[in-house]
Amino acid sequence: MAMQEEMRQTALELTGDELLVAQDLKKYFPVTRGIVFQKEVASVKAVDGVSFALHEGETLGVVGESGCGKSTMARCIMKLLEPTGGKITFRGQDITKLSRAEMRPFRREMMMIFQDPYASLNPRKRVGFIVAEALQVHKLGTDAEIKRRVQELLEVVGLNPEHYNRFPHEFSGGQRQRIGVARALAVNPKLIVCDEPVSALDVSVQAQILNLLKDLQRDFNLTYIFIAHDLNVVRHISDRVMVMYLGQVVETADRNSLYQEPKHPYTGALLSAVPVPDPTVGRGRKRIVLEGDVPSPMNPPSACRFHPRCPRFVEGRCDVEEPALINRGGPASHTAKCHFPLERWPLTEAEMRTAGTAGTTETAA
């Protein structure tokens, strides 16, 4: 245990100028059962020990399948959910235990863009009110100033500034998402957490939003945490990528390093599963098909959580000893949580199944 803690620590080398640091972040949802008095019988470990550091101006992509805890993690960082354990540091200040009032000044610095452009805008409120809410709450300016600012924001995200007193239902999905972006931008935040901002949109509109996010980042020096299940989208927008599985980080690396040389078999499987819109390339390669479903986070598998589905599973190792999230060869910042990392990429299915010359990869690490 102690060794693992240590390894987690070593995986996170802090320099002190990070914008946001999450250390061993945990969020458990209690499962209660009882006839009259509810007692906790188990917990859903939605996020279970996630650590990462984020520098200003950088985009951290987070990928994983539904139920891997990526959205829960985002809400913990935003303090919309109280983390069960771990520590969140924003610009060197520990914000984990801050009360709602103490948190308020930080709310100006970090904003969120939500997944559902329909549910995330109050249908009874005018666009002007929605975008201005943060300005009103933090009392930034007079009504006239706020109104002007709202119009400017609408302009910035590519909407007609005249439309500030329309209602959300008068906009299409893509335009609504732009309103969501304008709301997040209103108080000039440093960090924007994007929780699947394009997954509910049509492909042609998705590109508009992605371009907009990139433009805004360039113009205002924004820092993004970009959560998505679509590996293409994450690759397009991220500088660094973190792959999550069952509440844990299984691999994290620079974008190119991760997509060109994935180390974790799960990342490999994900990459091979993404259909390529090119008939010659797409049909030439073989999908690595994982067996079964993602296990329940209430009762995760022992040791390496991926072992029941892993093509490189080695009995007596993977289900006994939990691998640490450390460098497994390649660039120093490339870490993977696997005893038998992939030697190269792409691999054939047969190569994938031979769990490599285990000893050598371990010593190399």
Added chain:
Amino acid sequence: MALLEVNDLKTYFRTDDGVVRAVDGVSFSVDKGQTLGIVGESGSGKSVTCLTIMGLNSKRSAISSGSALWKGEDLLTANPRRLREIRGSEIAMIFQDPMTSLNPVHKIGDQLSEAMRLHEDVSRKQARARAVELLKAVGIPRPDRRLDDYPHQFSGGMRQRVMIAMSLINNPDLLIADEPTTALDVTTQAQILTLIERLQEEFGSAVIMITHDLGVVAEIADDVVVMYAAEVAEKGHVEQIFKKPHHPYTWGLMGSLPRLDADVERLVQIQGQPPSMLRPPTGCRFHPRCPYVMPICKEVDPELTAVSDDPGHLQACHLDEETKDREAAKLLAGMMSGQTAS
């Protein structure tokens, strides 16, 4: 003769706000054992096309015209009894949302054998045996025991497998899959696509794959129909569509996709939003969003015509071929250059 031949299919829905033209003159055909991909954004009419072919639209609000010849027999005018015979036995369908497509109060086994017993005179036992066989074929562990489980005891991916098993139980000649993987995760999607491919080889069925994902189409389709605003924008062989796309909408779709194998700083974006089919734009329906729009586009709806050097490749655009060749080449080159850069 094609297995299914759809000619000038139109489906309009009467709503309180007016008539919605969900499908407006769509033609395509599917041959035996072939896979047809229909791509388009939500609301482009791809699902309604297939529901119309199956006769599953609400009779009260939908009006359809045109024809859908199934082995020479028009499904649109077939009597309901004949249509029921064909549905589920010759043409089967898989729906988008596996969570709601199975009846929650019936056992999986009963739902599977119902599909079989509706069309074939088999005993309960035989139907059950066949159900076990198919559940096994779609990769459900311990199928004989899982027959007595209810849908809520299955995960989304597993339910979609059950749906596939159910659709294949009568060895259909055509399987219509309406966004079968949209609600699923990418690893589950890989499982389902691999499964459909394998089963298609095994059972020899033709497949219509409806999707908004160009990647899925590129990987499994032989022919592709690109739909925009209830009309066909372009159709042809998968190689033709992806190697030499001829419609600005197709260019937009391809350029707007971020790709695993190519780096681009900015994605090509299609301006604006898909139109409302209550009041579709005049002329070419893509013209309000088209970067190459010409005066003629606003007035005349382009016919679906063959590309001159490639008769199997049809497209509906006024733009001259020279420009198209140039632009398509530019787009593909842009993506290629990205590829080499990465």
Added chain:
Amino acid sequence: MLRYLIRRLLWAVLLFVAVTIVTYIIFYAIPADPARLACGQRATPECIKRAAHYLGTDRPLYFQYYKFFGRLMPFSFRGGPHLKEPRLGRSFTNRQSVNSVVAHAAPVTASLVFGGAVFWMLIALPVGILSALRPRSLLDRIAMVFVLVGISAHPVWIGLLFAYFFGFKAGLFPITGYSDFFAHSGDTSAGPVQWAYHLVLPWATFAILFAALYVRMIRANVMETLNEDYVRTARAKGAPEWLVMRSHVLRNALLPVVTMLGMDIGIALGGAIFTESVYGLPGLGKTAITAIDSFDLPTTQGVVVFATLVIIVFNLIIDLLYAVIDPRIRLS
């Protein structure tokens, strides 16, 4: 499943205790002086004192309740002999055992309610289903008018009108009175035929409000289920329309109706009071009203406690039944 059973059972017991507490407070703590009421009109101080001792109202409230609750139990507390008193006490007015009063009234109300339930389901099922299948048709419109009038007209009024037209003017059915279902030998005024004959008008009256509510509910449920994806799946399988309706639409649409039916039959036990008083049926409601008029606390309370018990038992049965017919609950 077992866990679910136990939980429902324990909750039912808890509910019963809670309801008896409230009942006790309403009947013995709020009225000025139960002992005075027990003595009737000409109460002497001596009588009141005796009555207070007998009733236990000279003791603290919690003790009174404890005694009251103890009597309700089928076994004795602390191993002592069970009180030789009827569980629900004795009537103030005629010293009759409340148990036997309730035992006489309950079958009347039960006949009314269960017969009425059959009546209302016979109307609501076909009308609700058909109007869901043909929305905006003539039948649907007539059904909707019926629903509106049914929930707007007062049951008492409907009863009076029925009695006037079908009973008095047309002379088809008796207007008042009740006849036992089981005839004693040689008694021609009782028996199943007489029983039903006397109950036709009350049933019809009683059923109208619920029939209206159920037509509306069934119509809405069926319409909603018709739009479910699995109904489309069934059609895509090539299932004929009757099979789609029977096994996919109705099966799912009527599940919630079963729960409602259970709850409503429980509630209707109290609601029968109007019909009973219009037609002079000696049921629980009529008994309660008579008892209230004569300040007969034990009888009133007895009826209330009994009705509560029936409601709780009914809800319990429905819960269990629901678990049997809905696999989603059974297996979770």
Added chain:
Amino acid sequence: MATGEKEILGSSAGLAGAVAIESGTELGELEVKARGYWEQVWIRFKRDKIALMGGVTIILLLLSAFVGAPLAKHWLGHGPNDLFFSAVTPDTLLPVGPFTHVLDPNTGKNTFFILGADGTLGRDEFLRILYGAQVSFEVALLSCLGSMTLGVLLGSMAGYFRGWVDTVVSRLTEITMAFPQLLFIIALASTVGDSMNNITFGIFGQGVVTLVVVFTAFGWFYPARIIRAVVLSLREKEFIEAARMTGSSDWRIIRSHILPHLIAPIIVYSTLSIAGLILAEAGLSFLGVGIKLPTSSWGNLLQGATEFYTQQPWLMVWPGLAVLITTLAFNLLGDGLRDAFDPRATH
């Protein structure tokens, strides 16, 4: 940082936008397009002729109860509780029928009974029905107000704060639902009635306050359940999360994000519950535990009519019809409002 702020604020198009807005308002274009939620509800409601009819009927009924009744009393020259022995036919002891002139012993003049007399005491049925309407509306509106206030307060607290508040409220509603309510209401009305019947605050009829208290005590749990469910589902909505993200306080979230969504269900449920309350008041008064004579109520008029219903069937028609029309109007209005608020609902 500072540069970013400058850039957003400095974008020159902002001014042009503001100008465009002003001209747009001038042209009236924005007003036409920016249709708010309430405006849409109103447009849908206006289209529903039946619901409009219900609404108009309610207004007419309210007017005739609170303005028409005193006027009629003034014009006819006698009150609803005045007894006229001459309004009873001497040999049959039946009340006189509709459109009868009755001799007023006090003034010696004839006075007019539009709907005849109510019973052997010879009171004016027509006036009693008008004054009965007053009582009905007083009970229904006040009970509705009481139970909705209590229900909305408890329901929204339970839904928003969850935790022990929710547990207590939910258990309480479950317990209340297990009661045989009608029996309980009757019992309660009779036990607490004695001490409360005479509280009238100078304006209400006798027994009104008792009924309001009893109906409120048993009426709060249903709106509480509805509101709790609405708030619970709102609470999960992303726009609430978004408001919390911006740093809004609980109070601000409740006021500007939750409350606007509660108005529709509150209005609809109130309208429908008034219909139910009118029926309940008439029922209790019929059973003799509601409004006590001599104060008139539709329920006790109906009760009085049962004595004569073989000879004077009209007497039971009037109060019953009054109840039917009133509840029907509220039900129609309620259904129409529900459809206007949520056009997709199936029922």
